[in-house]
Amino acid sequence: MSLDPTEPSQLIWATRGRLWGFRFLLNAGLTDPLPAYERAFEGLVDAPTVWHRVGQEVALRLLDPQGRRDSAGRVIPHEFVILGGLADSVGSVDDGMHQIWPLVEHAYASVWDSDTSPTSADLRFGP
Amino acid sequence: MANYPRVREQHIAVFGEAGSGKTVLVSSFYGPTQEGSYQNDLWDLVADETGSGIRLYQNYLGMRDSATAPMPTRFSTTTYYFSVKLKSGDDESAKKRPFDVLRLAWHDYPGEWFEADPSSTEERNRRTETFRSLLRSDVALLLVDGQKLLDYRGEEERYLKSLLGNFRQNLMRLKDDLLAEEGPLVEFPRIWILALSKADLFPSWDVDTFRDLVILKAADDLNRLRSTVEEFIDTPSALSMGDDYTLLSSAKFELKEDNADPVEIDLTKRVGLDLILPIASLLPLERRIQWQEKMELPRRVVDSLADGADVLAAALTGAKFTAVEQLLSKVTKSNKALKLATKALPVLVEAVKVTGPKLKEMNEQARARHNYLRAMLTQFKLDLEQGVSDKVIRTQK
Numbered sequence: 158m159s160l161d162p163t164e165p166s167q168l169i170w171a172t173r174g175r176l177w178g179f180r181f182l183l184n185a186g187l188t189d190p191l192p193a194y195e196r197a198f199e200g201l202v203d204a205p206t207v208w209h210r211v212g213q214e215v216a217l218r219l220l221d222p223q224g225r226r227d228s229a230g231r232v233i234p235h236e237f238v239i240l241g242g243l244a245d246s247v248g249s250v251d252d253g254m255h256q257i258w259p260l261v262e263h264a265y266a267s268v269w270d271s272d273t274s275p276t277s278a279d280l281r282f283g284p
Numbered sequence: 285m286a287n288y289p290r291v292r293e294q295h296i297a298v299f300g301e302a303g304s305g306k307t308v309l310v311s312s313f314y315g316p317t318q319e320g321s322y323q324n325d326l327w328d329l330v331a332d333e334t335g336s337g338i339r340l341y342q343n344y345l346g347m348r349d350s351a352t353a354p355m356p357t358r359f360s361t362t363t364y365y366f367s368v369k370l371k372s373g374d375d376e377s378a379k380k381r382p383f384d385v386l387r388l389a390w391h392d393y394p395g396e397w398f399e400a401d402p403s404s405t406e407e408r409n410r411r412t413e414t415f416r417s418l419l420r421s422d423v424a425l426l427l428v429d430g431q432k433l434l435d436y437r438g439e440e441e442r443y444l445k446s447l448l449g450n451f452r453q454n455l456m457r458l459k460d461d462l463l464a465e466e467g468p469l470v471e472f473p474r475i476w477i478l479a480l481s482k483a484d485l486f487p488s489w490d491v492d493t494f495r496d497l498v499i500l501k502a503a504d505d506l507n508r509l510r511s512t513v514e515e516f517i518d519t520p521s522a523l524s525m526g527d528d529y530t531l532l533s534s535a536k537f538e539l540k541e542d543n544a545d546p547v548e549i550d551l552t553k554r555v556g557l558d559l560i561l562p563i564a565s566l567l568p569l570e571r572r573i574q575w576q577e578k579m580e581l582p583r584r585v586v587d588s589l590a591d592g593a594d595v596l597a598a599a600l601t602g603a604k605f606t607a608v609e610q611l612l613s614k615v616t617k618s619n620k621a622l623k624l625a626t627k628a629l630p631v632l633v634e635a636v637k638v639t640g641p642k643l644k645e646m647n648e649q650a651r652a653r654h655n656y657l658r659a660m661l662t663q664f665k666l667d668l669e670q671g672v673s674d675k676v677i678r679t680q681k
Binding site for chain 2 (some may be wrong): 171173177178179180181182188189190191192194195202203205227228229230231232234273274
């Protein structure tokens with residue numbers, strides 16, 4: 158369990174860094190977030206941006222707003238499953254960009270260029 | 285009809301780090317065969333699962349029409365089953381042929397599974413299962429990322445050592461798990477081809493240039509990897525690693541100068557992809573003969589090497605399948621060395637060793653007689669010959 162009070166608790170967040178590969182940086186308190194992630198994104202096309210609501214959850218995919226790339230030169234995607242009340246206010250990719258991205262951008266900025274994948278202790282969500 | 289279609293299945297494992305081009309490769313292998321203008325007078329290539337085929341073709345169209353590379357593969361693996369379906373031919377030759385469909389299983393998975401531990405328990409389980417599947421393949425391609433070689437120009441050994449070292453470490457991690465039940469593995473890829481992906485980045489290179497670089501910069505690491513693989517398998521002398529090399533390029537990527545975004549992806553400029561089917565279907569048979577000529581192999585190993593050699597040999601030479609099958613069965617049962625086996629089985633050796641004008645003649649005859657299976661296999665051999673002559677592939681002599 159994270160000790161960071163600013164860590165978003167209603168988000169699953171999967172992304173990668175420049176050198177480290179795809180992994181979950183937020184798990185919404187789930188032991189294994191992969192099943193929930195796959196349910197949310199099931200059947201969706203591999204488009205660069207996605208917004209899709211299923212019941213109370215929203216699947217959201219954004220390309221990195223700063224255009225950061227992995228070592229192969231691909232712009233890094235960020236994928237979120239938004240749960241609970243947080244999902245109510247996200248009705249589009251644009252909403253996601255304005256409401257969800259600011260919750261994680263600070264944490265991402267400090268780890269995306271690391272040589273190795275970050276641990277939860279490396280992530281600082283507050284400003 | 286219960287026995288129709290008769291299917292022969294070959295598995296190919298493509299190992300490569302994230303971003304090394306695995307998904308682009310499989311998309312570019314399949315995509316062109318689905319274009320309206322594509323013609324092949326011998327066979328049709330289809331994806332067994334419609335959804336997978338659509339996804340690959342969508343990747344291909346994205347590259348062709350919008351210069352958009354596929355999204356990275358993440359968290360899960362997909363095994364694409366492709367069927368090479370032979371044209372019908374006349375009833376008689378179609379009825380007699382030992383198989384009607386050559387099926388290729390191609391596993392695609394997230395490259396980072398080679399680089400770090402997954403962040404999810406389920407993903408970790410999938411990784412283990414995927415590696416188990418990959419390591420039961422007939423042939424393995426280990427991708428050397430051309431872009432990384434460029435990034436490390438002048439000190440390529442740093443990248444090559446890291447690639448081969450990471451791969452070796454991952455194998456070591458799986459060793460106990462893989463060997464726990466039965467000890468050294470009989471069924472395991474015994475042909476490991478080092479493949480330079482994104483070879484279009486090196487327009488002046490041929491396969492010898494690539495091979496020389498690997499040997500110059502990373503021979504020790506390759507030997508260490510080979511030693512590690514030897515620890516996994518029954519009869520480690522029957523292993524080719526560091527003997528076979530190829531160039532692969534899924535397309536020619538024109539990139540913007542200020543970033544790595546593609547401006548144009550020219551999928552007509554592919555290198556080596558036409559060799560995938562010949563490699564998967566014929567190289568194991570050829571290697572089996574080479575090894576059996578050099579050494580005595582246990583029957584269990586012979587059986588696992590190019591299982592179905594009888595079928596391929598019969599199809600290539602036009603001999604009666606049942607006769608070849610019986611002969612092979614006798615030889616493998618008696619567990620004799622190949623020197624003897626080759627005497628007993630001229631048909632198998634003939635199938636492997638026929639080359640040049642004779643092979644071309646066989647191909648033309650098979651086409652004229654609408655013997656599509658024989659025409660396809662002789663064409664594969666011709667393609668491999670051409671690949672060697674063009675210096676796109678280099679195989680063990």
